[in-house]
Amino acid sequence: MEENTSKFEIYIDFKPSEGDPSRVFLTMSNLIDSLSELDNDLASMVSVNFNPKLVLEEIDGGSIRSWFHAVVGDLPDKALEEADLKRVLGHFLLKSKYKILKWTEEKDSIESIEEIKGLEGELLALAEETGVKSLPAYAPIKTDKLLSHINAINNSLRPLSKEEKVSFISTEGESTINGNLKISKGIIVELLTSEMIETNSIRVLKIKKPDFLGKSKWIFRYQGHQIEAKISDSMWLNSYQGRQKDLLPGDSIKVNLNEKVSYGHNGDVVHMEYEVTDVMNVIKTPKIVQNDIFGNEIF
Numbered sequence: 001m002e003e004n005t006s007k008f009e010i011y012i013d014f015k016p017s018e019g020d021p022s023r024v025f026l027t028m029s030n031l032i033d034s035l036s037e038l039d040n041d042l043a044s045m046v047s048v049n050f051n052p053k054l055v056l057e058e059i060d061g062g063s064i065r066s067w068f069h070a071v072v073g074d075l076p077d078k079a080l081e082e083a084d085l086k087r088v089l090g091h092f093l094l095k096s097k098y099k100i101l102k103w104t105e106e107k108d109s110i111e112s113i114e115e116i117k118g119l120e121g122e123l124l125a126l127a128e129e130t131g132v133k134s135l136p137a138y139a140p141i142k143t144d145k146l147l148s149h150i151n152a153i154n155n156s157l158r159p160l161s162k163e164e165k166v167s168f169i170s171t172e173g174e175s176t177i178n179g180n181l182k183i184s185k186g187i188i189v190e191l192l193t194s195e196m197i198e199t200n201s202i203r204v205l206k207i208k209k210p211d212f213l214g215k216s217k218w219i220f221r222y223q224g225h226q227i228e229a230k231i232s233d234s235m236w237l238n239s240y241q242g243r244q245k246d247l248l249p250g251d252s253i254k255v256n257l258n259e260k261v262s263y264g265h266n267g268d269v270v271h272m273e274y275e276v277t278d279v280m281n282v283i284k285t286p287k288i289v290q291n292d293i294f295g296n297e298i299f
Contacts, residue, residue, distance in 0.1 A: 006090030006091060006093055006094045007067060007094070007170065007171075008067070008094060008097070008098075008168060008169065008170035009067050009167075009168075009169040009170065010028065010031055010032075010166065010167070010168060010169075011166065011167040011169060012024055012027060012028060012160075012164070012165075012166050013164060013165045013166070013167070014160065014164045015161065015163065015164060018161075019161065020159075022159075023159035023160055024159075024160075026159045027156055027157055027159050027160055027166065030155070030156035030159075031153065031156045031157075031166065031177075032054060033156075034149065034152040034153045034155075034156050035054065035097060035153065036054045037149065037152065038097065038100070038149040038153070039054065039093050039097070041141055041145050041146075041149065042092070042093055042096050042097075042141060043089060043093065044141075045127070045132070045139055045140060045141055088130055088131055088132060089132065091130055092126065092127065092130040092132045094170055094171075094172065095126050095129075095130065095172055096123055096126055097168065097170075098168065098170055098172040098173060098175060099119075099122055099123060099126060099172075100119065100123075100146075100149075100150065101153070101168050101175040101177055101178075102173070102175045103119050103122065104150055104153075104154070104177075104178045104181050105175050105176050105177070105178045107178070107181055108180070108181065108182065109181065109182040109183070109184060110147075110150075110181065110182070110183045110184060110187060111184045111186070111187070112184075112187065113143065113187060113190060113191075116143050116146060116147060116187070117143070119146070120140060120141070120143065120146065123140070123141065124140060127140075143191060144191045144192070147183060147187065147188070147191065150181070150183070151183055153177060154177070154178060154179050154180075154181050155179075156177075156179075157177060157179030158179065160179070162180075165177075166179075185271070188270075189262055189270060189271040192262075192264050192265075192270045192271075193262040193263065193264065193270060193271070194263055194264055194265040195262075195263045196260055196261065196262045196263070197260075197261050197263070198258065198259070198260045198261075199258075199259050199261075200256060200257070200258050200259075200277070201256070201257060201259070202254065202255070202256060202257075202280075203222065203254075203255055203256075203257040204252050204253070204254050204255075204283065205220035205221070205222050205227075205229070205252060205253055205255060205257070205276070206220060206221040206222070206250070206251075206252045207219075207220060207221075207247065207248075207249055207250065207251050207252065207253065208220055208221055208226060208249060209249065210240075210247060210249065211231075212241065213241070217229055217230050218230075218231060218276075222274075227272070227274050228274065229257070229274035229275060229276050230274075230275050230276070231275075231276040231279065232275055232276065232277055233255075233276060233277060233278050233279045236278075236279040237279075245282065247282060248285070250285040251282060251283060251284050251285050252282070252283040252285075253276075253279050253280075253281070253282055253283065254279075254280040254281050254282075254283060255276045255277075255278060255279050255280060256276070256277050256278040256280070257274060257275070257276060257277075258274070258275040258276075258277050259272065259273070259274055260272070260273040260274075
């Protein structure tokens with residue numbers, strides 16, 4: 001009997017008799033959905049007509065081990081089917097899943113588009129290796145979709161504790177699924193942004209939380225909502241941090257505010273970034289004077 005080249009195992013190493021038992025089954029369910037969605041997009045690199053499905057073969061209840069394999073639906077072209085494309089595509093899906101999970105296993109964060117492009121190059125090499133790339137309809141997976149799948153797979157592990165691990169095991173090897181991988185906000189903004197509009201204007205910002213050390217952003221109240229903004233007016237900032245400025249939460253500052261608003265392809269705002277380039281003056285909160293029963297001021 002010919003070996004199933006798309007077969008893989010998901011193994012959840014959990015702590016028995018601890019925590020909510022549903023966390024283990026929720027993690028398995030989330031992973032199945034995430035890997036199935038990944039398979040769909042990987043298969044669409046070859047043809048939108050391919051509709052792979054993950055089939056459960058067996059469950060080992062003692063340790064929560066589940067075996068799956070991908071099944072590719074009917075192909076529109078009989079000649080391709082006779083060429084055993086189903087087996088080739090199933091092997092490509094397995095190799096690609098392992099490649100993606102192994103790539104993310106070795107990373108703490110993804111900080112640049114160039115890193116993702118490197119993974120896309122490895123998937124392209126797999127397509128050539130398996131023969132999938134030679135098909136006329138082949139097209140590489142889009143960067144935003146690849147990032148979205150990586151994020152969904154990692155988020156599947158959220159119900160588990162940090163000590164509990166999940167492994168992907170196949171003939172390609174074993175990979176620990178990395179639930180701690182962080183994808184930087186900058187990458188997401190860069191991918192989703194269709195247009196960025198930058199403005200500079202005079203604004204009044206109410207201080208919610210100042211930065212005493214100069215290493216983080218200040219928190220302000222602006223136009224009815226809370227924002228974070230960097231203050232790049234170094235002369236004013238140095239005088240404040242040198243205690244030459246008397247400033248308290250609740251006070252406001254009149255500033256020149258640089259606003260960068262990123263819009264997505266559908267016109268929605270996907271990101272806003274603020275920077276105070278010049279502090280003009282401080283607006284103190286009016287002092288509220290309270291009197292005791294004898295009419296004396298209470299400070």
